[in-house]
Amino acid sequence: MKSILLILVLLFSSCKGQEKGVTKDRKSKFADQLELIESDNYSGSDEEELIVVTDMKTLQKFYSNLNRTRKPGLPVPQIDFSKELLIIYCAGKRQNFFEPKLFIEKETESNLVVRVIDKGHDKTSTSIITPFSVYKLPLTQKEITLK
Numbered sequence: 001m002k003s004i005l006l007i008l009v010l011l012f013s014s015c016k017g018q019e020k021g022v023t024k025d026r027k028s029k030f031a032d033q034l035e036l037i038e039s040d041n042y043s044g045s046d047e048e049e050l051i052v053v054t055d056m057k058t059l060q061k062f063y064s065n066l067n068r069t070r071k072p073g074l075p076v077p078q079i080d081f082s083k084e085l086l087i088i089y090c091a092g093k094r095q096n097f098f099e100p101k102l103f104i105e106k107e108t109e110s111n112l113v114v115r116v117i118d119k120g121h122d123k124t125s126t127s128i129i130t131p132f133s134v135y136k137l138p139l140t141q142k143e144i145t146l147k
Helices: 002-013 017-026 056-069
Strands: 035-040 049-053 084-090 100-107 111-118 132-138 143-146
Touching (some): 049 143, 084 100, 084 111, 100 132
Antiparallel strands (some): 035 132, 049 084, 084 132, 100 111
8 A cells, every 4th residue: 555655656756747838838839830841952932031931933033043053853742721821931141060950939820930040060161152051830820020
């Protein structure tokens, strides 16, 4: 009897289910659903920009510009735009190695604020790159802004 009681006490004291529930409530519901689809070091864009893609025509236009100098080109991702949208972040001209990573910093009723962090490694190089990242997100009517 004492061993069963001891096992139950240990089981309940080590349970972290309640902690996970509390931290998830504070996060944006989109934070865990921002999924990286593709990233590379050449976007063809010299300026930093955030593109929200909600239709196949815009996506194909981006990939046609991207694939102008690539043989073979990158395949266009197949996305169901009735359920999802894409966020494309072009970092502009950068020197050395730069790997942008997007995350949702804040969510309001009408807005999603996206922030960029550099997940790159310290590499010494003199090459100029124009990195980009493509992220998939569930469809929303909220305005997406870059901070």
